[in-house]
Each structure stands twice: as structure tokens, then as C-alpha cells.
Amino acid sequence: MKLLNAIDKHILQTVAGMHDIPQGAYNIRKNGEGVSRNSTANIEIRPKEDKPGIDIIVKPGTKGESVHIPVILTAEGLEDLVYNTFDIGEGADVLIIAGCGIHNPGDKNARHDGIHNFIIRKGARVHYVENHYGEGDSLGKKILNPKTIIEIEEDGYAEMELVQISGVDDTKRDTEARLHKNAHLLVTERMLTDGDQFAESKIIVELLGWDSSARIISRSVARDKSRQIFYPVAVGMNRCRAHVQCDAIIMHQAHVRSIPEIAANHADAQLVHEAAIGKIAGEQLIKLMTMGLSESEAEETILKGFLK
Amino acid sequence: MLEIKNLSLTLEGDKGPVEILKDINLVLEDHLLYVFTGPNGGGKSSLAKVIMGIYKATTGSIALDGTDITELGVTERARLGIGYAFQQPPRFKGLTVGELLQLAAGEDRKVKEFSLLYDVGLCPQDYVDREVDVSLSGGELKRIEIASLLARKLKIAIYDEPEAGIDLWSFSRLTDTFKKINERFDTTMILISHQERILSLADEIILIADGRIAEKGKRDTVWPLIMGEASCINCDECVEGNDEVAECYR
Ligand SMILES: Nc1ncnc2c1ncn2[C@@H]1O[C@H](COP(=O)(O)OP(=O)(O)OP(=O)(O)O)[C@@H](O)[C@H]1O
Ligand SMILES: [Mg+2]
Numbered sequence: 001m002k003l004l005n006a007i008d009k010h011i012l013q014t015v016a017g018m019h020d021i022p023q024g025a026y027n028i029r030k031n032g033e034g035v036s037r038n039s040t041a042n043i044e045i046r047p048k049e050d051k052p053g054i055d056i057i058v059k060p061g062t063k064g065e066s067v068h069i070p071v072i073l074t075a076e077g078l079e080d081l082v083y084n085t086f087d088i089g090e091g092a093d094v095l096i097i098a099g100c101g102i103h104n105p106g107d108k109n110a111r112h113d114g115i116h117n118f119i120i121r122k123g124a125r126v127h128y129v130e131n132h133y134g135e136g137d138s139l140g141k142k143i144l145n146p147k148t149i150i151e152i153e154e155d156g157y158a159e160m161e162l163v164q165i166s167g168v169d170d171t172k173r174d175t176e177a178r179l180h181k182n183a184h185l186l187v188t189e190r191m192l193t194d195g196d197q198f199a200e201s202k203i204i205v206e207l208l209g210w211d212s213s214a215r216i217i218s219r220s221v222a223r224d225k226s227r228q229i230f231y232p233v234a235v236g237m238n239r240c241r242a243h244v245q246c247d248a249i250i251m252h253q254a255h256v257r258s259i260p261e262i263a264a265n266h267a268d269a270q271l272v273h274e275a276a277i278g279k280i281a282g283e284q285l286i287k288l289m290t291m292g293l294s295e296s297e298a299e300e301t302i303l304k305g306f307l308k
Numbered sequence: 309m310l311e312i313k314n315l316s317l318t319l320e321g322d323k324g325p326v327e328i329l330k331d332i333n334l335v336l337e338d339h340l341l342y343v344f345t346g347p348n349g350g351g352k353s354s355l356a357k358v359i360m361g362i363y364k365a366t367t368g369s370i371a372l373d374g375t376d377i378t379e380l381g382v383t384e385r386a387r388l389g390i391g392y393a394f395q396q397p398p399r400f401k402g403l404t405v406g407e408l409l410q411l412a413a414g415e416d417r418k419v420k421e422f423s424l425l426y427d428v429g430l431c432p433q434d435y436v437d438r439e440v441d442v443s444l445s446g447g448e449l450k451r452i453e454i455a456s457l458l459a460r461k462l463k464i465a466i467y468d469e470p471e472a473g474i475d476l477w478s479f480s481r482l483t484d485t486f487k488k489i490n491e492r493f494d495t496t497m498i499l500i501s502h503q504e505r506i507l508s509l510a511d512e513i514i515l516i517a518d519g520r521i522a523e524k525g526k527r528d529t530v531w532p533l534i535m536g537e538a539s540c541i542n543c544d545e546c547v548e549g550n551d552e553v554a555e556c557y558r
Pocket of ligand 2 (some may be wrong): 353354
């Protein structure tokens with residue numbers, strides 16, 4: 001493996017929980033190129049031939065294995081665009097840890113646009129964790145624009161954890177999912193913005209198949225002058241169930257817009273949405289203070305729990 | 309020991325300032341169990357909140373073991389050993405019962421969450437990892453609130469209507485727990501209650517009505533008042549023939 005410095009290692013730890021070279025398949029991308037890659041007997045990672053990015057092919061029936069695919073950006077002025085395709089074979093059950101960390105040392109922007117395509121084949125299960133993170137005090141922005149397209153075949157299941165807690169100045173996330181017969185999807189999104197940051201998240205789930213189901217749970221905290229916009233959409237095309245839940249805590253001079261939409265095109269579609277924006281409840285703060293926490297400790301505790 | 313002198317509380321209501329507590333003088337000794345009782349809206353919870361520092365007294369003073377704490381905020385009073393279990397506890401998304409109890413116990417003490425939950429009649433295995441959110445029933449939330457006070461080593465422990473919403477089976481376990489604490493520790497226990505069985509635990513009953521201490525004494529002195537043998541204690545507005553008499557506390 002090409003040498004990774006202390007900053008790289010710190011980022012790998014933050015976005016992918018990696019302390020060392022991970023077990024199993026992995027691909028580490030740094031400043032626009034692959035620096036280290038490993039395939040296993042059941043999981044093959046190969047570079048795309050026509051464009052930047054990799055194909056991750058999980059053999060049918062693969063169980064209990066994991067894939068780490070972190071991305072590191074440590075140079076200013078870089079615009080990294082990458083296409084990744086995940087082909088999860090029938091009956092497989094895998095964990096995918098993705099994540100992108102930007103350490104921007106300069107005054108020019110650093111940006112990573114990741115376009116992820118998931119094909120989750122019959123009866124396969126995927127747990128996907130994506131952590132976005134930025135650091136560096138310089139003027140250059142840390143920008144992350146992920147686009148994720150998910151196709152879940154019959155009896156498939158995907159759980160997507162999308163987390164962005166710190167340091168990303170600008171983000172536009174786009175997530176599209178198509179669910180076939182008896183396919184299930186759970187998306188949990190956790191977001192914290194502060195300073196002048198901006199975050200927009202669009203999630204569209206199409207429930208095409210009989211008895212498919214989806215849950216979208218978004219929790220966010222907007223501090224300082226940051227702005228957030230959420231557009232979760234569930235479209236029921238068959239007998240199906242969907243639950244969209246958007247919850248935001250707003251603080252200081254932040255702005256939050258939450259625009260959930262549910263659309264039913266079948267009489268047996270059961271779709272629910274809930275959206276709430278509010279500040280931290282005064283009683284919650286006081287309760288924790290009556291247990292000896294200071295006001296700022298109480299606030300911290302409430303936000304941490306909320307974004308867990 | 310808690311000493312309250314000439315305390316009053318005026319809060320801003322919809323139609324201007326409202327005098328909630330008037331001329332409260334009270335000495336609460338270590339190791340004794342006090343029950344605050346009296347009509348709805350009489351001022352019991354407000355007095356508890358003034359002791360906890362949630363409301364700031366408009367006039368008067370409060371001293372804990374001889375030290376004036378009138379100017380201290382909630383956190384500081386909590387750290388001195390005052391605790392309050394809310395009549396209507398708040399819920400927390402993402403915070404588990406176990407985590408809440410650990411926060412209550414403080415960083416340097418390993419909380420015995422299992423025995424605490426048992427003491428309030430909840431099966432520990434079923435609850436310790438549950439979130440303190442809307443998924444809990446009212447009675448469950450209330451018991452966890454009580455446990456969060458039991459988790460702490462306190463000089464003054466105030467339980468605001470601990471019996472509310474709690475079923476009969478768990479209720480006797482709860483009263484046993486209160487008795488046990490009262491026997492074993494020096495804590496000054498204050499139970500705010502309308503319940504006869506809680507009143508019967510009291511070393512002293514304090515009757516609070518219309519923002520004042522209407523009566524204070526041993527069970528035998530105060531009981532007749534509560535049971536309606538004495539005249540109306542809530543206010544002097546209701547006279548015979550007035551329809552509002554029916555609403556009056558006897
Ligand atoms: N924050 C507030 N602002 C205005 N009025 C208040 C406030 N808190 C309490 N009050 C009023 O003070 C009075 C006393 O309320 P308190 O909650 O102390 O009564 P209580 O004795 O605990 O009654 P209950 O038995 O119903 O719990 C009530 O008339 C109530 O409406
Ligand atoms: Mg009350």
C-alpha cells in the first residue's frame with residue numbers, strides 16, 4: 001500500500017472506523033486515484049475501464065463479509081468524480097462501509113462527487129454505512145455531492161445509514177431507490193450543520209413491487225446560520241407500505257425546510273409522513289440540569305442522543 | 309436541612325403577574341419524610357420547582373444545611389444534592405433508559421440500573437435499552453423518572469405525584485422503596501401526593517392551598533382537614549349557596 005500519512009489515517013478512522021488495513025475487501029481512494037485495493041474470494045473489486053471508479057461484485061450467497069471503500073481528499077482545488085457500482089449477488093448478506101473525508105489545506109474548494117449504483121439481487125441483504133466529514137480551517141470549501149441509485153430485487157433488503165456530522169460546507173445528496181416485490185429499504189439520515197454550511201437531501205423511493213416497504217428516518221440539527229433542505233418522497237405503485245419521518249432541531253439563526261411527499265398510485269398503498277422542526281425542548285434541558293449537568297452539557301447530551 | 313424563609317413566587321401569567329406562592333416559611337429536617345398535599349393548583353409543584361431552582365423565588369430565601377442557596381441555579385443546586393422528579397417528565401429521542409440513569413448517577417458512579425428499575429417495578433431486561441421517547445407509556449415514563457431520582461445520592465429528594473399513572477401492583481413496591489430510603493438514608497424526602505397510602509408514610513404532612521401553607525403537622529392534625537371535617541381551606545370565596553362550593557377542596 002502506498003504510504004498514508006497521519007492526516008489520511010485520521011480521516012480513515014473518522015469516516016470508516018479504520019485503524020489499520022481492514023479485514024476483507026477494500027479500496028482506498030486518495031486525491032482522485034486508488035492507492036490500495038484488495039479483493040477476496042467472494043468479493044471482487046475492479047477498476048472501471050471507461051470512467052473513474054470501481055465495480056464491487058459480491059458473489060451470490062456471500063455471508064458475513066464486509067467491504068471498506070473510503071475516499072480521502074487532502075488537496076485544495078481538487079474536483080474528484082467517481083462512479084462506483086455494487087452488484088450484490090443473490091442471497092448475499094454484506095456490510096459496506098463507505099465514507100469520504102476532506103482535509104482541505106488551502107483556499108480553493110475541494111469537492112468529491114460520488115455516484116453509487118447498487119443492484120441488490122434476489123434475497124440479498126446489504127447494510128451500507130456512509131460517513132461524510134470535512135476538516136481544515138482554511139477558506140477552501142469542503143463539498144460533497146453523493147448520488148446513490150438503489151435497485152432492490154425481489155425479497156432483497158437494504159439498510160442505508162447516511163451520516164454527516166461535521167465539517168462539510170456544502171452538500172447535495174440525491175438518493176433514488178426502486179423496490180420490487182417484497183423488497184425492503186430502511187434509510188436513516190443523520191445530519192448536523194453549523195457555521196454557514198448548506199445541506200440539501202433528496203430521497204425518492206419508488207415502491208414498485210407487491211408488499212414492498214420503505215422507511216426513511218431523517219434526523220438533523222441545524223446550528224448557527226446553516227441551512228438545510230429535505231425532500232423525502234415515497235411513491236406507492238402497488239400494495240406497499242412506506243413511512244417517512246423527518247425531524248429537525250433548529251438552533252441559533254439556522255434555516256430548515258422539510259418537504260416530505262407521499263404519492264399513492266394504488267389503493268393498497270399505505271403511506272405515512274411526519275415532519276417536525278423545533279428547538280430543543282426547555283423541559284429536556286431542565287430535566288438534565290436537575291441531574292447536575294450544566295446547560296451546555298445538557299444541550300450536548302440531547303443533540304448526541306438525537307443524532308445517534 | 310432545608311430552611312425556607314418568607315418565600316413568595318410571582319409569575320407572569322396571560323393576564324399579568326400572578327402570585328403563586330405567598331409567605332412560605334418551612335423547615336425540613338434530615339431523615340424525615342414529608343408529604344405536600346392540597347388542592348389542584350394550590351402551589352405544590354411550584355414550591356418544589358422553587359426549591360429545585362427551576363423557578364426563582366420572587367422574595368425570601370432558601371438555605372441548605374445553613375448555606376444560602378437562593379441565588380443558585382438548577383445545576384448548582386443539583387450538584388449540592390437537591391433532586392426533583394417531575395410531575396410530567398419530558399421524553400428524549402435517542403437516549404436510552406440505561407443512559408439516562410447513568411447520567412443521573414453521575415460520571416464517577418457506576419449506576420445499578422437493574423436494581424433501580426426493579427425498585428420501580430419495571431423488568432430491567434425489557435427497559436434498560438429502550439429509548440425514553442414516545443414509545444413509553446405514561447406510567448412507564450413516570451417510573452423511569454422516579455428511578456432517575458433514586459439513582460442519585462441526595463440530601464433533598466422531591467417526588468412530584470409519584471403515584472400518578474402507576475398501577476396498584478407497582479404502587480406497593482414503590483411505597484416500600486420510599487420507606488426503605490427513608491429508613492436507611494439521611495435524605496429529606498418530599499412526596500407531593502393526593503394519595504392516602506402515601507400520606508400515611510409521612511412523618512409530617514404539609515397542606516398547601518392557595519399558594520400558602522394552610523397546615524403543617526403530624527398526620528393526626530392534618531388528616532381531619534383533608535378528610536373534610538374542617539372548613540374550606542382553599543380560599544374564602546365560596547359561601548353557602550354558591551355553586552362553586554362543589555369545586556372547593558374539603
Ligand atoms: N409557569 C407558570 N405560569 C403561570 N402560572 C403558573 C405557572 N406554573 C404554575 N402556575 C399556576 O400556579 C398555580 C399553582 O400551580 P402548581 O402546578 O404549583 O399546582 P399544584 O399544587 O402542583 O397542582 P396539582 O395538584 O394540580 O399538580 C396554578 O394556578 C397554576 O396555574
Ligand atoms: Mg403539581
